[in-house]
Amino acid sequence: MHIINVHTRDRIDFIDITSKISELVKDVKEGIAFVFVKHTTCAIFVNENEPGLLDDLKNVLAELVPENKDYKHNVVDANATAHLRSILLKPFCIIPIKSGKLCLGTWQKVFLAELDGPRNRKVIVFIVGK
């Protein structure tokens, strides 16, 4: 089991962690990398690292779970939108591994989605394979 430390820089921030995961699978002939964040206000997703698209994603999250609502959780802690967006985006992904490399498509990158930053986050990577 490996831990990747990620420092996020803004309230909403998408950090490409692909190269950090790639380093961990160099000796794996065939298997799967399981990626998991131990947090309720961030998430993991896989898609293209294109700045315009990442801005579009921020806007989609703002539309799907808008800030200006009377969330009950905000009475406890003023970050309901971060929790709710994390539930939609999910705190994990799986990635196949072959010949020491992640089996990702040309445009696929693995991101930590910070939804209530800036913070220091821990990403667990567990590898099954040989």
Place this chain on the structure above:
Amino acid sequence: MHIINVHTRDRIDFIDITSKISELVKDVKEGIAFVFVKHTTCAIFVNENEPGLLDDLKNVLAELVPENKDYKHNVVDANATAHLRSILLKPFCIIPIKSGKLCLGTWQKVFLAELDGPRNRKVIVFIVGK
């Protein structure tokens, strides 16, 4: 492979199944628990067990997939929203295991999301590890 039986109490209901999964991993030094529901109208998610937040989640699901629409599936069976919400929330999750414990963050709990209850649901837990 283990089966956890869950009895849900309402049309929409979020049941914390963390302790039931924890009991199954006590002898696992390091691994992953795979959680899967064999149903098309419920789901699995990981987040905080805070009553206000769970109410907020009900409201978000009602906004994203509202009841008052002419869903074609409702001609077959009047539960289209449950299917569509299940597709968004997903019927599975993964959780790393270390030293006989689920590697969850302080606030992370595993929930079965009932979307068309009350019903009896079966949750499969499969553990890979040693």
Place this chain on the structure above:
Amino acid sequence: MHIINVHTRDRIDFIDITSKISELVKDVKEGIAFVFVKHTTCAIFVNENEPGLLDDLKNVLAELVPENKDYKHNVVDANATAHLRSILLKPFCIIPIKSGKLCLGTWQKVFLAELDGPRNRKVIVFIVGK
């Protein structure tokens, strides 16, 4: 590691790939099938194969990530909605296996969701088990 080739027929298209995955698990007593698409504009989901429901899902995706918006990614490539819908639906799933069969519920089928077709897509299936 197995590859399933899928030819999609329309811009948005949901292809049931359950039988193709089932063929790969016949000799597995107990385990998990991991399903992953190496693409940023399609996804994998599990739910019922009912034509009305699949039409409803198209409408839900059109509501959640509408076409008629000024997406920044469209300056680079006119398929922002496909990327954003893929992020919501996710490019992977897991399915338990028992006695040579996928542990799916009566109504559960595994779908490739084409979001920017028609195209030829590759689905990776990796099996852990014995």
